[in-house]
Structures are given as C-alpha cells and as structure tokens.
Amino acid sequence: MDSSTEEKIYEAARKIFVLKGMEGARMQEIADEAGMNKALLHYYFRSKENLFKAVFKDIFSKFFTRVKGTLLSEITAKEKLGIFIDNYIDLIAANPYVPQFIINEINRDPKVLKSLMFESGIEPQKILGMFLHEVESANGTKLDPRHIVVSLLGMLIFPFAGRPLLQMIYFNDDVEAYNQFLNERKTIVKNMILKFIEA
Amino acid sequence: MDSSTEEKIYEAARKIFVLKGMEGARMQEIADEAGMNKALLHYYFRSKENLFKAVFKDIFSKFFTRVKGTLLSEITAKEKLGIFIDNYIDLIAANPYVPQFIINEINRDPKVLKSLMFESGIEPQKILGMFLHEVESANGTKLDPRHIVVSLLGMLIFPFAGRPLLQMIYFNDDVEAYNQFLNERKTIVKNMILKFIEA
DNA sequence: CTTTGGTTTAACCGTTTGGTTAATTTACGA
DNA sequence: TCGTAAATTAACCAAACGGTTAAACCAAAG
Incomplete structure (x- = not known):
C-alpha cells in the first residue's frame, strides 16, 4: 500500500459508503478501514457530506x-x-x-x-x-x-x-x-x- | 383519526421506516408524525428495533x-x-x-x-x-x-x-x-x- | 369523592455522532 | 543542522441519538 493518504481515505470511504450508504456509514468506520486517525478525514475532506459527494x-x-x-x-x-x-x-x-x-x-x-x-x-x-x-x-x-x-x-x-x-x-x-x-x-x-x- | 394510540404509532412508523429505512428513520420523527410524545413509542414498543421488526x-x-x-x-x-x-x-x-x-x-x-x-x-x-x-x-x-x-x-x-x-x-x-x-x-x-x- | 391503574408528558441520561483543536511528528529545503 | 510548513494524533466538544424516569393526567370502579 504505497498510495497516498488521501487516496487511502477515498478508497476506504468508497467501500464503506457503497456498502452502507451515506446514513449507515460512520466516519470512524471509514477511518478504521483506512487505518488512520479520524481527524485526517476532515483534514483532507472538510465534512462527511463533502467526502460522500466526492465518492x-x-x-x-x-x-x-x-x-x-x-x-x-x-x-x-x-x-x-x-x-x-x-x-x-x-x-x-x-x-x-x-x-x-x-x-x-x-x-x-x-x-x-x-x-x-x-x-x-x-x-x-x-x-x-x-x-x-x-x-x-x-x-x-x-x-x-x-x-x-x-x-x-x-x-x-x-x-x-x-x-x-x-x-x-x-x-x-x-x-x-x-x-x-x-x-x-x-x-x-x-x-x-x-x-x-x-x- | 379515532384509531388507537398504538395504531397511530404503528402507521407513523410504517410510513417513516418505508421512506427512510431503519437507519435513516428517527424515533422523534416517528413521534412527530404520530402527533405524540416520543416516550410513548417506547411504552408500546420497547425499542426502535422492536418497532422496526414489527413493521x-x-x-x-x-x-x-x-x-x-x-x-x-x-x-x-x-x-x-x-x-x-x-x-x-x-x-x-x-x-x-x-x-x-x-x-x-x-x-x-x-x-x-x-x-x-x-x-x-x-x-x-x-x-x-x-x-x-x-x-x-x-x-x-x-x-x-x-x-x-x-x-x-x-x-x-x-x-x-x-x-x-x-x-x-x-x-x-x-x-x-x-x-x-x-x-x-x-x-x-x-x-x-x-x-x-x-x- | 377517592382510589386505582393505565396512559401521557416533560425533563433527563448516557452514548454515539460529526466535527474541532492544540500539540506532536514528519518531511525537507535553506 | 536548523526552521518551517505540512501531516498526523489524542483529546475534546456540542448536538443528536435511543432510551429512561418520575410526575401528571384521566377514566372507571369502589
């Protein structure tokens, strides 16, 4: 896994969002899936809605x-x-x-x-x-x-x-x-x- | 609307659950839809999961x-x-x-x-x-x-x-x-x- | 009228949620 | 080697959540 942090977040978000939908997904779960701190999701994508929209x-x-x-x-x-x-x-x-x-x-x-x-x-x-x-x-x-x-x-x-x-x-x-x-x-x-x- | 309280809750829950799913639905929203206090939902059906399962x-x-x-x-x-x-x-x-x-x-x-x-x-x-x-x-x-x-x-x-x-x-x-x-x-x-x- | 039991409510509780912050670590050019 | 900016973390926050509780209400039986 030599992909960038932002890419890791994105791929984890994609997986979780597709599986559980916008409302079923949790930011913590996406962070766990990406193997990093939850605050990083907000550092790269400002909000859950932003991240979801991108995905x-x-x-x-x-x-x-x-x-x-x-x-x-x-x-x-x-x-x-x-x-x-x-x-x-x-x-x-x-x-x-x-x-x-x-x-x-x-x-x-x-x-x-x-x-x-x-x-x-x-x-x-x-x-x-x-x-x-x-x-x-x-x-x-x-x-x-x-x-x-x-x-x-x-x-x-x-x-x-x-x-x-x-x-x-x-x-x-x-x-x-x-x-x-x-x-x-x-x-x-x-x-x-x-x-x-x-x- | 002369239906019983339990029936009102049930019909409101059915409407909200079908529209938003188990995870998207909120107990408060169901209570509002039924026109009554949220605690009544727990009085008649013990939990959200119970209510959902019944519906x-x-x-x-x-x-x-x-x-x-x-x-x-x-x-x-x-x-x-x-x-x-x-x-x-x-x-x-x-x-x-x-x-x-x-x-x-x-x-x-x-x-x-x-x-x-x-x-x-x-x-x-x-x-x-x-x-x-x-x-x-x-x-x-x-x-x-x-x-x-x-x-x-x-x-x-x-x-x-x-x-x-x-x-x-x-x-x-x-x-x-x-x-x-x-x-x-x-x-x-x-x-x-x-x-x-x-x- | 009073008591009794089911019904309803407002207020509250602990947890989870998305989101923030301040401090720490890392990367790297001067 | 140092300084600086970006990256990362732990700790924290307010709001929203499902759920609880104690008190108020109300109808019917005595």
Whole structure:
C-alpha cells in the first residue's frame, strides 16, 4: 500500500459508503478501514457530506462512462446490445452493490441529480440517448425504446439487488449455484430482448 | 383519526421506516408524525428495533400474501401471468417504496430473513414456487423458470425504484408522463414475457 | 369523592455522532 | 543542522441519538 493518504481515505470511504450508504456509514468506520486517525478525514475532506459527494460523483460518472464505452464501438445495433449486456453484467458482478447504492442515494436526495450530472462531465441523457437510438434502429421504432431500456436494466440489476432473497428462496443459499445463475443471465437476457425487438 | 394510540404509532412508523429505512428513520420523527410524545413509542414498543421488526415483518408478509392471492385463481397459467402482472404493478403503484425498502433491509441484515419468513406465517418459497409452476407449465420446461421470474420482477420493480433517475432522463421530470409510462408497462411486460415463453 | 391503574408528558441520561483543536511528528529545503 | 510548513494524533466538544424516569393526567370502579 504505497498510495497516498488521501487516496487511502477515498478508497476506504468508497467501500464503506457503497456498502452502507451515506446514513449507515460512520466516519470512524471509514477511518478504521483506512487505518488512520479520524481527524485526517476532515483534514483532507472538510465534512462527511463533502467526502460522500466526492465518492458518489466519482462512482456515478465512472459507471456511466463505462456504459458509454460499450456503446461507442462500430458494429451493428443488435451486436451492440449483446456486447452491452455482457459488459454490463460483468461490470455489476465486479461492483455488485453499486447500482443499488446509486438508486438509493438518488431516492434519498433527488435534488442533487441535476448538479451531479452536470458536474460529472458526462451526460447520462446522451449516453442513454445513444442507447435508445440503438434500440430504435434495431426494432424499427415499432416500440417505445424507453420500455426496452427500462426492462433491460431491471433484468440486469435485480438479480444483484435482490440476491439475498433470491439466493435463499431459489438456490438454498448455494453461492456457487447463484453465481452460475448470474452467468447464465447473459444469454437469457440477450434472447429475451432480441426476441422481443425482432418480433 | 379515532384509531388507537398504538395504531397511530404503528402507521407513523410504517410510513417513516418505508421512506427512510431503519437507519435513516428517527424515533422523534416517528413521534412527530404520530402527533405524540416520543416516550410513548417506547411504552408500546420497547425499542426502535422492536418497532422496526414489527413493521417490517408485517409489510413483508402482507406483500407476499397479496402476491399469493393473485396466483390462486382458477384459470390457465398464461392468464394467471397476465393477471399477476396487472395486480403487481397496481400493488407497487399503491406502495411505490415498499419493494426497494424490503430489498434494502434484507441486504442490510440478511440473517433475519429465515426467522422472518418463518414467523410471518406464509412461506415465500411456496408462493414463488407456485409462480414457478405457472411459468413452467406455460413454457413446457424449455427454460429455467427462475430466470423468467427474476426477469419479470426486475422489469416490474425497476421502473419504481429508479424513478427519479428515469423520470428525469427520459421524461424531463414530467410526472404525468411517467405515470402513463408506468401504466403502459402492464401491456409491454405481458407481451415480453409471453412472447419469450411461447417462442 | 377517592382510589386505582393505565396512559401521557416533560425533563433527563448516557452514548454515539460529526466535527474541532492544540500539540506532536514528519518531511525537507535553506 | 536548523526552521518551517505540512501531516498526523489524542483529546475534546456540542448536538443528536435511543432510551429512561418520575410526575401528571384521566377514566372507571369502589
């Protein structure tokens, strides 16, 4: 660990905030996680809200930036959908609590959304707008593409957000079986979306 | 308001807990919402955790009981799916924060899940098991029905959980337009699921 | 009217919380 | 080697928190 103190604080804060949310997180816990005195958090970031905003803004923009990369490759719309689904599932699998974290914090304080999107540099409207366009050209504007996007995101996020419930009810708390189930979803979701768009 | 003191506390607690979660809720805020002294909350329910458990257990079991009712009618599997989707969307529309609340609290403390299901009387496994059976007989066991159920629930819940984000990005914060979008989803989701199962 | 028991309240308590401060340590250029 | 500014710490603070308590209130039984 040769990263700077500020970076250590930031990474510890990210971990704790994503796991417990703004209200559930404690400054002392973040300090412990970073292995240093609590006062240092206030030395580098003035307040808890400041630290949280820095973390949240970064997670928010990075998440959408990753999505953007997926949608910029030069292939057909349907291929893009397939690649998007693969990459998005991998992205959530690597950060399983992030989507739910983003949803929770936006619901907790929806006011920050506008300034957040502006300050984050990237504009989700354009990214998701690109996505809408992919869907639109794939199904020939027969359907409202917003329904496709919402269905797609719901199908991708829910198995992660509802994991404790689903894993227990359907998989007898077998972690490996559930991981395989999550992998299978790439194919399943692709088939569902494409079948619906084509028909 | 001629309901008893205990009922008033309970309803206030339900409202605040669902809106802000266990950690975000304050006993004083619940007392204010109920229009009475904070000490009364401890007089009727011993502790915050007690009060929360009572509320959560009740919400959890009522939500699954409602789902159960939908699946018990005597019609074909495909018809049941359609009716289930209609009723489930109406149910969430009447309690838009409940699914996310349940998901959050289960993630926060997954240990309580088992005892919760046991104490709540109804067993989600059986209810969702019934649902699996409907899906199974509708698609002739060609697909793992668990994927269908997870997709279906994700498609139904996500537009409510992600509302602030989706409403802003796709509907310019037009509340009425988003409400109409939510209504359209009944048809859309039905078509998606049925098309996928039949094919 | 008085007593009795459940109900309600204001005031209080100990702990935890985010945040501050003054002093100490460290890094490093003059 | 010294001096200085940044970095780090222990100790502290006020406010907010969940929870308690003792007294006041109130309805019903005697």
